[in-house]
Amino acid sequence: MGVGENTGTTAEEATAVAAEEVTTLAADTVVYPIAPGYRVNVRRGPGTQYGIVRTLPYGMSVPVYCQKPGEWVSGPYGTSNLWDNIANGQFVADAYVKTGSDGYIAPRCD
DSSP states (O other): EEEEOOOOHHHHHHHHHHHHHHHSSOTTTTEEEBBBOOEEEEEESSTSSSSSEOOOOOOOOOOOOOEEEEEEEEEEEEEEEEEEETTTTEEEGGGGGGHHHOOOOSSSSO
């Protein structure tokens, strides 16, 4: 499965899962939506050579704690080598996250 391929989760299932995951975040945490119609692979590092930790459901929004350069990826929001850290050891390609910017919107990961 590619970085952000479509799969068979219903919108209702995705909404339920997304709502459940978002509510576990701190009240002041900003989240950014994943591109509509995509289930995005979450990886252990900033590139497709890293293992898949999980796959985000349709309609998911994610926090971006820091960003790190890595493999170049083309997606619905352009082509970028930025990868967004959404949890400890979990990265998604920024080209699939609607951050409103082509550059950094969070600190660079160490």
